[in-house]
Amino acid sequence: MMEVLDMLAQPAFWIAVLRIATPLILGTLGVLLCERAGVLNLGIEGIMVAGAFAGWLAVYGGASLWTGVLVAALTGAVFGLLHAFLTVSLALSQHVSGLGITLLATALSYYGYRVSFPKVSTPPTIEPFADMDWLAIPVLAQQTPLTLLALLLVPLLAYVLYRTPLGLAVRMVGENPQAAEGQGVSVAAVRTGAIVAGSALMGVAGSFLTLSAFNAFFFNMVNGRGWICVALVVFASWRPGKALLGALLFAFFDALQLRLQQSSGATLPYQMYLMLPYVLSIAALVLVARKASYPQALMKPYRKGER
Amino acid sequence: MRLEKRATSSAAALVLAPIGAVVFTLLVSSVLVWWAGAAVTETYALLLKGGFGSVFALSETLTRAVPLILTGLAVTVAFKARLFNIGAEGQLYVGALAAVAVGGMHSGTGFDLPPALLFGLMLLASALAGALLLLGPALLKSRLGVDEVVTTLLLNFIVLLFVSMMLDGPMKDPLAMGWPQSVALIGDLELSKLIPQTRLHTGLLWACALAVVVWVLMRYTVLGFDIRAIGANARAAAFAGVPVTRTVVLVAMLSGALAGLAGAIEVAGRTGYVTLDMSPGYGYTGIVIAMLAGLHPLAVVAASVFVAGMLVGADSMSRAVGVPTFIADVIVAASLIAVLVATLMTQYRVRRA
Numbered sequence: 247m248m249e250v251l252d253m254l255a256q257p258a259f260w261i262a263v264l265r266i267a268t269p270l271i272l273g274t275l276g277v278l279l280c281e282r283a284g285v286l287n288l289g290i291e292g293i294m295v296a297g298a299f300a301g302w303l304a305v306y307g308g309a310s311l312w313t314g315v316l317v318a319a320l321t322g323a324v325f326g327l328l329h330a331f332l333t334v335s336l337a338l339s340q341h342v343s344g345l346g347i348t349l350l351a352t353a354l355s356y357y358g359y360r361v362s363f364p365k366v367s368t369p370p371t372i373e374p375f376a377d378m379d380w381l382a383i384p385v386l387a388q389q390t391p392l393t394l395l396a397l398l399l400v401p402l403l404a405y406v407l408y409r410t411p412l413g414l415a416v417r418m419v420g421e422n423p424q425a426a427e428g429q430g431v432s433v434a435a436v437r438t439g440a441i442v443a444g445s446a447l448m449g450v451a452g453s454f455l456t457l458s459a460f461n462a463f464f465f466n467m468v469n470g471r472g473w474i475c476v477a478l479v480v481f482a483s484w485r486p487g488k489a490l491l492g493a494l495l496f497a498f499f500d501a502l503q504l505r506l507q508q509s510s511g512a513t514l515p516y517q518m519y520l521m522l523p524y525v526l527s528i529a530a531l532v533l534v535a536r537k538a539s540y541p542q543a544l545m546k547p548y549r550k551g552e553r
Numbered sequence: 554m555r556l557e558k559r560a561t562s563s564a565a566a567l568v569l570a571p572i573g574a575v576v577f578t579l580l581v582s583s584v585l586v587w588w589a590g591a592a593v594t595e596t597y598a599l600l601l602k603g604g605f606g607s608v609f610a611l612s613e614t615l616t617r618a619v620p621l622i623l624t625g626l627a628v629t630v631a632f633k634a635r636l637f638n639i640g641a642e643g644q645l646y647v648g649a650l651a652a653v654a655v656g657g658m659h660s661g662t663g664f665d666l667p668p669a670l671l672f673g674l675m676l677l678a679s680a681l682a683g684a685l686l687l688l689g690p691a692l693l694k695s696r697l698g699v700d701e702v703v704t705t706l707l708l709n710f711i712v713l714l715f716v717s718m719m720l721d722g723p724m725k726d727p728l729a730m731g732w733p734q735s736v737a738l739i740g741d742l743e744l745s746k747l748i749p750q751t752r753l754h755t756g757l758l759w760a761c762a763l764a765v766v767v768w769v770l771m772r773y774t775v776l777g778f779d780i781r782a783i784g785a786n787a788r789a790a791a792f793a794g795v796p797v798t799r800t801v802v803l804v805a806m807l808s809g810a811l812a813g814l815a816g817a818i819e820v821a822g823r824t825g826y827v828t829l830d831m832s833p834g835y836g837y838t839g840i841v842i843a844m845l846a847g848l849h850p851l852a853v854v855a856a857s858v859f860v861a862g863m864l865v866g867a868d869s870m871s872r873a874v875g876v877p878t879f880i881a882d883v884i885v886a887a888s889l890i891a892v893l894v895a896t897l898m899t900q901y902r903v904r905r906a
Contacts, residue, residue: 338893341702343893346844346886346889349885349889354585361589364875477703517714524714
């Protein structure tokens with residue numbers, strides 16, 4: 247017990263928490279934006295892989311780090327556009343389309359990696375983002391600019407959603423598309439825009455892994471982080487502030503299990519510690535289930551003039 | 554652009570749509586083959602030859618198809634009732650663990666039971682393990698409204714860690730020289746070969762038989778009718794007196810059991826023991842197969858053979874011309890999306906708004 251308290255007192259622990267949380271914050275905001283507009287986006291897992299790969303490849307090819315982030319966002323946006331075409335224009339099943347996009351984006355990224363680097367055994371590396379030493383805030387100074395970006399996006403998205411006509415339109419098409427259409431809002435346009443923007447955020451979330459957390463691209467590097475984001479959005483009741491809280495809470499437990507695993511008193515098999523974040527995610531879903539306020543039109547395809 | 558429902562869709566269109574979609578996918582994917590610097594026609598010819606071109610190739614493809622048929626059926630049953638079971642991967646692994654627990658532990662004595670009885674017990678245990686794993690998410694969905702997609706997805710990761718724990722601990726094979734693999738199934742329980750000197754085993758017959766059973770169940774029984782009614786409109790089904798919760802629970806048990814059996818049959822027919830990489834995502838590929846098959850149990854068999862052929866063919870093609878094997882995954886994923894769109898076009902026509 248003392249050991250745990252000791253650990254929590256160290257800044258290194260909180261630095262790790264914020265680092266683990268960053269891709270989750272970005273990804274969760276992306277999912278949140280899509281779902282607020284009424285569309286589930288299970289493409290996130292694959293879009294994160296594609297963002298991680300495309301952003302890294304651009305930087306490896308000589309582009310600047312921020313260009314890499316932009317490339318990752320654009321890659322995410324392209325897959326988002328495909329998801330929007332399938333789920334909004336054609337009103338296909340959001341579950342199936344999203345899973346299809348995850349499989350396609352993952353396969354394309356792995357294929358692209360193997361074509362670009364046919365015979366490497368150790369992954370080629372880049373020079374990733376440096377810490378923000380110029381910042382006088384402890385813990386945040388040991389993070390890269392992408393973490394700052396993620397933290398700033400939380401109030402920005404909250405402002406857009408709750409304080410602007412655009413945000414109102416997004417929430418309207420997610421709650422009651424018929425009524426929105428009646429008010430002269432184009433459901434298709436707003437949903438498409440939200441999916442494209444949300445998917446771009448997912449791409450950036452992926453790029454954090456290759457441009458900041460690590461300096462190379464590996465297979466299976468996303469490893470379920472996308473699915474965690476989908477769970478976090480439910481936990482957050484579709485609110486950006488709570489999404490930040492959820493991501494930090496998840497990262498806290500993930501960092502904790504990593505430390506406990508390595509601590510001298512570890513008696514349980516290491517797999518039990520690794521399970522902890524996933525088990526907690528499910529537990530959180532169960533806890534909030536009763537009062538979850540889903541966007542009313544979530545997962546309901548909307549065809550104009552059809553009931 | 555606006556979609557308008559067609560009054561009727563022709564039977565020819567329904568059959569031709571998926572085939573056309575796959576051909577379209579192959580044409581688009583040829584850009585990727587060209588990017589890898591290989592001759593497109595030669596690559597595709599090798600892909601087909603590697604998957605279907607000889608008795609050996611065909612036997613490998615059918616061997617690969619066995620678990621895919623079973624996970625494809627598992628997904629089909631669940632999706633028909635709008636229970637989005639994305640956890641077939643985890644259910645396969647617990648099924649495999651249960652099979653070894655019954656048929657391999659206790660120093661390979663097999664409880665001194667006659668092999669036929671032990672074999673039945675083994676299948677029962679793996680089906681039950683898969684069913685129970687899906688029962689949790691299904692109950693959480695119907696009782697508390699917890700989305701089953703996320704819970705089944707997360708369970709896959711938990712199960713894989715659990716398998717890893719078992720392979721390090723109680724089910725570890727002490728003779729495996731530190732390789733993470735479980736103790737082996739006793740020899741009596743291994744499935745016999747369908748064609749000598751190949752890996753093709755009688756699991757194929759089990760899988761095909763189960764496809765017929767599922768088809769009959771969906772088509773000709775009250776349960777099947779209830780499942781289809783819930784899939785079409787759960788609220789209307791409830792008004793009409795369909796016991797929705799009970800049916801969804803039964804569907805979950807059935808779906809989980811089929812995926813669990815995939816694990817048992819893989820162990821008994823191919824590997825002989827459980828490893829952490831015994832399934833390269835068969836559970837997830839099962840979703841693709843179910844959708845390619847339009848959620849029809851018999852079409853699942855055909856879709857599985859197609860997907861298995863692509864995966865097997867990609868291995869030998871890659872060795873010959875150096876196009877990465879991931880091309881098969883790209884083709885399979887893109888086919889899924891293309892088939893979805895093509896099938897929709899058989900029911901709707903595009904009109905200018």
